[in-house]
Amino acid sequence: MSYYLLTEETVVEYVKRKLPAFTQGEFCCKEIGDGNLNYVFRVWREEGPSVIIKQAGDLSRLSKVAYSKDRARIEAEILTAQNAFAAGVVPELYFYDPEMNATAMEDLTGHTIMRKALMEGETFPRFADDITEFMVGMLLGTSDVGMNHAEKKARVKAAVNPELCGITERLIFTEPYLNLEGKNKVFEPNLEWVKKNLYEDERIRLEAAKCKMAFMNKAEALLHGDLHTGSIFVTEESTKVFDPEFGFYGPMGFDLGMLTANLMFAWARATCAYTGKSPRAQFVAWLEETIAEVVELFKSKFLASFGEVVADPMLKARGFAPWLLGELLADAAGVCGAELIRRTVGMAGVADLRTIEDEAGRVAAERICVTAGKQLMTYRFQSMSGDDYVEAMKLYR
Numbered sequence: 001m002s003y004y005l006l007t008e009e010t011v012v013e014y015v016k017r018k019l020p021a022f023t024q025g026e027f028c029c030k031e032i033g034d035g036n037l038n039y040v041f042r043v044w045r046e047e048g049p050s051v052i053i054k055q056a057g058d059l060s061r062l063s064k065v066a067y068s069k070d071r072a073r074i075e076a077e078i079l080t081a082q083n084a085f086a087a088g089v090v091p092e093l094y095f096y097d098p099e100m101n102a103t104a105m106e107d108l109t110g111h112t113i114m115r116k117a118l119m120e121g122e123t124f125p126r127f128a129d130d131i132t133e134f135m136v137g138m139l140l141g142t143s144d145v146g147m148n149h150a151e152k153k154a155r156v157k158a159a160v161n162p163e164l165c166g167i168t169e170r171l172i173f174t175e176p177y178l179n180l181e182g183k184n185k186v187f188e189p190n191l192e193w194v195k196k197n198l199y200e201d202e203r204i205r206l207e208a209a210k211c212k213m214a215f216m217n218k219a220e221a222l223l224h225g226d227l228h229t230g231s232i233f234v235t236e237e238s239t240k241v242f243d244p245e246f247g248f249y250g251p252m253g254f255d256l257g258m259l260t261a262n263l264m265f266a267w268a269r270a271t272c273a274y275t276g277k278s279p280r281a282q283f284v285a286w287l288e289e290t291i292a293e294v295v296e297l298f299k300s301k302f303l304a305s306f307g308e309v310v311a312d313p314m315l316k317a318r319g320f321a322p323w324l325l326g327e328l329l330a331d332a333a334g335v336c337g338a339e340l341i342r343r344t345v346g347m348a349g350v351a352d353l354r355t356i357e358d359e360a361g362r363v364a365a366e367r368i369c370v371t372a373g374k375q376l377m378t379y380r381f382q383s384m385s386g387d388d389y390v391e392a393m394k395l396y397r
C-alpha cells in the first residue's frame with residue numbers, strides 16, 4: 001500500500017488492518033497532536049484496546065514546512081533503542097510502517113503531561129529516580145562506552161537528521177542571541193533588559209557559539225533531543241518519556257541540560273507567580289530537591305553503571321569515567337543555560353513563563369531564567385553539582 005496522509009476518517013480502518021487486536025468492534029479516534037511536526041491519533045474502544053498512531057506528513061502539521069518523512073523512520077529506530085536501553089520509561093513500540101511513515105505505540109492515557117502538572121503544583125516522588133535511569137541507560141548503552149565501535153558508527157549514520165538538528169541549532173543556539181529576522185518573542189516590559197543583558201553581551205554570545213559547536217560535532221550517544229517537561233508523561237507511580245523526534249547522536253550532556261532547565265522554569269513560575277494547588281513553599285522545596293537530585297543521582301548512577309558496561313580496555317583507564325562525566329556535566333550546564341535563555345526570549349516559549357498573568361511576576365520569572373542561564377553557560381566547567389543549579393536560580397534579585 002502506498003503512502004497517504006491519515007485522518008480521523010481513515011485511521012481506524014488503518015489500525016484494524018495493521019493490528020489483530022483491533023479487528024473486531026467499533027473504535028473511536030481523535031487527532032491529539034499538539035506539536036508542530038507530526039500527526040498523532042488515539043484509537044480506542046471503551047473497555048477495549050487502544051493505540052497511538054504517529055505519522056509524518058509531507059509538510060509539518062502547523063507551520064506547513066517540507067521536512068523529509070524519513071524522520072519517522074529515525075524516530076521509530078530511536079524508540080526501539082529506548083525500549084532496549086531504558087525499558088519501562090518509554091512507550092512500547094508496536095510497529096513502524098515504512099510505507100506510511102507511521103508508528104504505532106502504547107497509549108499512555110491516564111498519565112499527565114509533566115509541564116501541566118508542575119504548573120498545577122503537583123509533585124512526583126519517583127521522577128528523579130526514573131528519569132536518571134532513562135538518561136544513564138541511554139547514554140552509556142548507545143555510546144562507545146557500552147556499544148561496539150562499528151555498530152555505534154552505523155547507528156550514528158542511520159540517525160543523522162540535519163533538518164531536525166537544524167531547528168535546534170537555529171532555535172536554541174542562534175536566534176535567541178541574534179534575534180535573526182526579528183523572530184524572538186520578548187515580553188515587552190523586558191525588552192530593554194534583554195537588549196542590555198543578552199543581545200549586547202558579546203561574552204555570552206561567544207559561550208553560546210562554543211555550545212553550538214559542541215552540539216553540531218559531538219556524536220557521543222543517542223539523545224532524546226527534546227527532553228523538556230512537555231515530552232514527559234507522569235503519574236505518582238510512573239514516568240514515561242515520549243516524542244523523541246529531535247533525537248540523534250549528540251553530546252552526552254544535552255538531555256540532562258534541557259531537562260534541568262525545564263524544571264527551573266517551573267521553579268521560576270512557582271516563586272514569582274504561583275498558581276498551583278499545594279502549598280507553595282512545599283512545592284518550591286520539592287522542585288529544588290528534585291533539580292539537585294536529578295543532577296546528583298545522574299552522577300552516581302553514571303559512575304556506577306560505567307564500570308558495569310565498559311568494554312574498551314582504554315576506557316577503563318583510572319580517572320577516565322570521572323573525566324568523561326566532568327565533560328558531560330559541563331555540556332549539560334551549557335545546554336541548560338541555552339534552554340533557559342531560548343525558552344524565555346525565543347520563538348518557542350514555555351507556558352510556565354508565557355502564561356503568567358501578573359506582569360511583575362512574569363518580568364521577574366523571565367529575568368531569573370536568563371540570569372541563571374547566563375551563569376550556568378558561562379561557568380559550565382565549574383557547574384558540576386546539583387546545588388550549582390539551585391544557586392543559579394537564586395542569583396537574580
Ligand code: SR1
Nearest residue numbers: 036167168171226246348
Ligand atoms: C519548531 S519546533 C519548536 C520547538 O518545539 C520542540 O519541542 C523543540 O524544542 C523545538 O525547538
Ligand code: MG
Nearest residue numbers: 035226231243
Ligand atoms: Mg515534541
